[in-house]
Amino acid sequence: MQNKCGQFFTSYRQENRLFKTWFERFWLLVLFVGLILYPLCFDSYVLQLCMINIAIIAAVSLNVLTGACGQISLGQGAFVGVGAYAGVWFVQSGAAMLPEWMFVVFGGPFIPAILCGGLVTALVGMFFGIPSLRLKGIYLAIATLAAQFILEYVFLHWKSVTGGHSGMAVPAPEIFGYTFDTYPRMFYLTLACAVLMVYLATNLMRSKPGRAFVSIRDHHLSAEIVGVNLFWYKLQAFAVSAFMAGVAGGLWAHTARYLTPSPTFGIGLSISYLAMIIIGGLGSVLGAVYGAIFISVLPICLDLLAELVGGFFPELATPIKATKGGVFGLVLMLFLIFEPEGLAHRWRLIKAYWKLYPFAH
Amino acid sequence: MSLLDVTGITLTFRGLAALMNVSFTIEEGEILSLIGPNGAGKTSMLNCISGRYHPDEGDIAIDGKSILSMKAHRRTEMGLSRTFQNIALFKGMSVLDNLMVGRHSQMKYGLLASMLYWGKARRHEDMHRRRVEDVIDFLGLSPYRHQVAGRLPYGVQKRVELGRALAAEPRLILLDEPMAGMNLEETEDMARYILDINEEWGVTVLLVEHDMGVVMDISDKVVVLDFGSVLATGAPEEVQQDKDVIAAYLGGEDETFLGR
Incomplete structure (x- = not known):
């Protein structure tokens, strides 16, 4: 948080700003203009961009819980699943339960349903977070792994809600009569949600609850001494994290438009979220964003590479495709060895370097 | 009494x-x-x-x-407030954040307010920051304000811990x-x-x-x-x-x- 040379703050509010310089604000604007223009100019990879937005929300949610609060969760994939099914249920069967004014304010059942799906997921997350009072580290990991399997079982067998093995179709979301039935439209919706969630998580991390989370991670004994109610804050971390995961799930369901429980919301998804926050940087909101983008883009790049090489050497195309998983794992491992503090840390170092360039000190 | x-x-x-x-x-x-x-x-x-x-x-x-x-x-x-024999700082946080956590029990706003960071939450953050700055001035910690606590020299870490205890008033x-x-x-x-x-x-x-x-x-x-x-x-x-x-x-x- 060290500022540029010649940049002085005259109030705490100024110092606490998220984007402190016009330079930062300008490039952020450029980024968003680019993102908004992309689906208008190009057709390919729009679905992947939607999924990246969703992955960003889920990774940020996991980073609040695991990166900041230190409560490892191997059940985040299942929490996303809970949000997906709950969101769809509230759009279809549960819409009657929602109060009338919500439809008026939010222009239809979609937004209330996503929020209610998030709340249901938060309750589920809090329930599975209860063991965190007694269990730490690897033991908590196993407890949340149990949550993963229990929830997957429920997805498969609660057929009236989830459709069981055969899955179920999801209608396109509609807000104020505007139907989000194409991928470009879904891209704007998921982008808006991702920006909102990243903003909320950033605020959370820079104020009282976020600091309490990190204090629990760094030294839970002295956290209690400074007045942090350990159990309550751990539960809050589970609740916030699961809520965001639930929102990600609701968006996922409405982007994919078809839900099958397994392996979509399986242990593989949980692990990949964990990989995102480790690669991005534990405890940093921006890190989770970088990690989500990296993990989502890497397989696409490997595919492109395989295609490219296959163009020159057709006989190599199949073996390259076959080793894709291995290359993916290798890249992850190299990252952990050479960049253990994540992309967010590397980004800070790069910024620090250019701040002083061309001087050494 | x-x-x-x-x-x-x-x-x-x-x-x-x-x-x-x-x-x-x-x-x-x-x-x-x-x-x-x-x-x-x-x-x-x-x-x-x-x-x-x-x-x-x-x-x-x-x-x-x-x-x-x-x-x-x-x-x-x-x-009641205390320091520990072996340094028990929040090593991953900045000195400023360590002291702000020290004021945790004085801060009266909840999760939703903090996520919106508007109105009450922002006012309280600024207010408590002011009190924390008093402690920073008192203990001469201003050069270390934004540094990560875990990387500071031993004597300074001891002082930061005293500051954290003091921040709770x-x-x-x-x-x-x-x-x-x-x-x-x-x-x-x-x-x-x-x-x-x-x-x-x-x-x-x-x-x-x-x-x-x-x-x-x-x-x-x-x-x-x-x-x-x-x-x-x-x-x-x-x-x-x-x-x-x-x-x-x-x-x-x-x-x-x-x-x-």
Whole structure:
């Protein structure tokens, strides 16, 4: 948080700003203009961009819980699943339960349903977070792994809600009569949600609850001494994290438009979220964003590479495709060895370097 | 009425007595030192007061109100604050954030307000930041404000921990060996800080320390523990003369040690 040379703050509010310089604000604007223009100019990879937005929300949610609060969760994939099914249920069967004014304010059942799906997921997350009072580290990991399997079982067998093995179709979301039935439209919706969630998580991390989370991670004994109610804050971390995961799930369901429980919301998804926050940087909101983008883009790049090489050497195309998983794992491992503090840390170092360039000190 | 009343505290670990019938009182505005040979039960006593250990018998009261049934975080709200013998900072956070966490129990806004960071939450953040800056100025921590606490030198980390305890605006601060591992200059600085905390900020101090020079200089009252029970209580000069205390420290009647 060290500022540029010649940049002085005259109030705490100024110092606490998220984007402190016009330079930062300008490039952020450029980024968003680019993102908004992309689906208008190009057709390919729009679905992947939607999924990246969703992955960003889920990774940020996991980073609040695991990166900041230190409560490892191997059940985040299942929490996303809970949000997906709950969101769809509230759009279809549960819409009657929602109060009338919500439809008026939010222009239809979609937004209330996503929020209610998030709340249901938060309750589920809090329930599975209860063991965190007694269990730490690897033991908590196993407890949340149990949550993963229990929830997957429920997805498969609660057929009236989830459709069981055969899955179920999801209608396109509609807000104020505007139907989000194409991928470009879904891209704007998921982008808006991702920006909102990243903003909320950033605020959370820079104020009282976020600091309490990190204090629990760094030294839970002295956290209690400074007045942090350990159990309550751990539960809050589970609740916030699961809520965001639930929102990600609701968006996922409405982007994919078809839900099958397994392996979509399986242990593989949980692990990949964990990989995102480790690669991005534990405890940093921006890190989770970088990690989500990296993990989502890497397989696409490997595919492109395989295609490219296959163009020159057709006989190599199949073996390259076959080793894709291995290359993916290798890249992850190299990252952990050479960049253990994540992309967010590397980004800070790069910024620090250019701040002083061309001087050494 | 005393600020802190410790009456007949007995603490055992599986039959092994760490504290036996320990009683003492701290008056508002006092500096009380708890001394004794290694293993005498000084840190156990602090842990009983701060809520990490639960004594088997006896009572601990602030302003005559028993705090034994309270959890540690509730005791902080009662005006209790402490530092640890081995540095227990939040190593991944900046110095500023460490001190801001110190004010946790004073901050009154919830999760939703914090996520929106608007209105109340923002006002409170600025307000508490101002108080934290007072502590930073007082302890001379401003060069380290935005640095990660875990990477600072040992002496500075000790100071940050004192600052975190102070940020909570306690009435009673428990200091567990604040001078341990410090050189002469740092020790003198720390002694000065403790006196200032006591005199300017009006905080009552319970000090556990091995540096007898400092203890005898700054304390109003000294409690000597040995093998879990109180050996002597009184002003520093009285304790220095006490035969039992000399025997406990030196195993004989050599009077040169405590009298420096």
